[in-house]
Amino acid sequence: MNRNRYVFWGLVINTLISALDSNIMQTASPTIVKQLGGMEYFAWIFVVYMLASTVTVPLYGKLSDMYGRKNLLILSVGLFTLGSILAGCANSMVMLIVYRGVQGLGAGGMLPLSMIIVGDLFSIEKRGRIQAVFSSIWALSSIVGPILGSFFVETLTWRWIFFINIPIGIATVLCLMPYQEKMEFKKTHIDYKGFFLFGISITLLLLSTNVKNPLWYLVIGLIGLIVFLLVERKEAEPFLPVALFKNKGILTTNLFMLFYCLSFFGTSNFIPLFLQQGNHMSIYKSGLILLSIAIGWMFGSTPAGKWIIRFGYKNLFIIGSFITAISGLALFLFIKDLSYSGLFCILMVQGFSFGLLFAVGTIASQEFAESHIKGVSTSLQMFLRNIGTSIGVTIMGLLINHAASIVIGMKNVFLYALCFSIITVLLSFLIPAKTTEVSNS
Incomplete structure (x- = not known):
């Protein structure tokens, strides 16, 4: 039990690194560009990190099912730390971008492997509470990160x-060193050809959301995915196991989470912008509105494990998706006339559904999977969440940029998200109620 406590704190600290990095970079990046030059490369500080950390997620999951979670997590933390050292020593924007890529290669394993270890070590009831702790860290970092970034830039x-x-x-x-894994891991063939095709295709598709002329990236990326699927059909041990797609629980849960992240999950990125430009609110007060989502998230994710045992997966997915759609409808109808406190309350309700569904989704990806594919199943869902969020945020950004005003832009964003949230409501009815383990408990 003491060892588990050390491991838990190791995972907490690991989450803290990831959360702080995201929030500190946003504050310090203008100063970095000013000192190093190369304003034309500014976006790539974030893009290269996003690409490296997203594409490698399924690979870490696959490798963790073969070689164990502990050593891979230590390796990913080591890569991230090495990338941090190199980035801190960078003397040009090109060097910084390359080293941010190294950071991203490490970051791709840090959060997925943490979630997989939580699934290995803790019961379903405890996992919701643990995810609530991780969510609290992200919420706290969203406030502390920018302050810490400003302190480093101005003082040091x-x-x-x-x-x-x-x-x-x-x-x-x-903290991870005392951890002793009890599971037996089966070393099998790694389909590097499949990973290469998959990685290149996804990279091109993600790049199509960050370049001025995206058509060729989009076309070649889609062709690459088709080739990947054709090649994998003939592979004895494919990069993404066939069992993932034959398992109804995994398939429907992953589809749900993909569409869910395409809908309202990304809207929080634009709400502070709306308050600043539409209501002429201060940066501090507009950013503070996001605490509503963090508070709701904790209330939704903390009891999720107990609720799974009591109500089953299907009912929770249905309830959570309905809450998201109804609160989203309220945002679409009343965003122009909502007071700050009214918006805070609606976002807190939506945060509750985010916390509930992300916790239930993570646990489902582990419990629906057989033990030998639990790692790749968990990481695949996190990968699809990242893809959904990236594409969703890009579409929302286009809707706002092409609108006559920020208010019209936000209404368009909420309408888009509402359409996808209706799809998630329909998908929630296809998800199985329980796994074998839960139903027999």
Whole structure:
């Protein structure tokens, strides 16, 4: 039990690194560009990290089913820390972008492997509470991160936004050292050909959302995915196991989470912008509105494990998707006339459904899967969430940029999200109620 406590704190610290990195970078990046030059490369500081950390998620899941979670997590933290050291020493934008890529290669395994270890170590009832803790860290980091970034930039140097990861990374590894995995891992053939085709295709598709002329990226990426599917059909041990797609629970849950992240999950990125431009609100107050989602998230995810045992997966997916759709409808209808407190309350309700469904979705991806594919099943869902969120946010950004005003833009965003949330409501009825393990407990 004491070992589990150390491991738990290691996972908490690991989550803290990821959360702080995202929020600190947003604050410090203008200063970095000013000192290093290369404003034309500004977006690539974030794009290369996003690409590396997204594409490698399924690979980490596959490898964790073969070689164990502990060593891979230590490796990913080590890669992230090495990338942080190199990024902190960068003397040009090109060097910084390359080293951010190294960081991303490590980050691709940090959160998925943490969730997989939680699934290995803790019961269903406890996993909801643990995910609530992780969500709280992200919420706290959204406030502390920008403040810490400003402190480093103004008092020390921007390089410390990377160097701060060194002691945190070391602490993570030390906490993970006592962890002894009890599961038996089967070493099998790794379909690197499939991973290469998959990785290149997804990279091109993601790049199509971040370049000015996306058509060729989109076309070649889609062709690559078709080739990947044709090649994988003939592969004895494919990169993404066939069992993932034959398992109704995994298939329907993953489809649900993909469409869910395409809908309202990305809208929170634009609400502070709407409050600043539409209501002339201060940056601090407009950012504080996102605490509503964090508070609701904790209330939704904390009891999720107990509710799964009591009500089953299907009922919770149905309830959560209905709450999201109804609160989203309220945002679409009343966003122009909502007071700050009214918006805070609606977002808190929506945050509740986010927390509930993300917790239930993660647990379902583990419990519906057989033990030898639990890692790749968990990481595949996290990968699809990232893809859904990236595409959704890109579409929302286009809707806002092409609108006559920020208010019209936000209404268009909510209408788009509402359409996809209706799809998630329909998909929720296809998800099985229970796994064998739950039904026999």
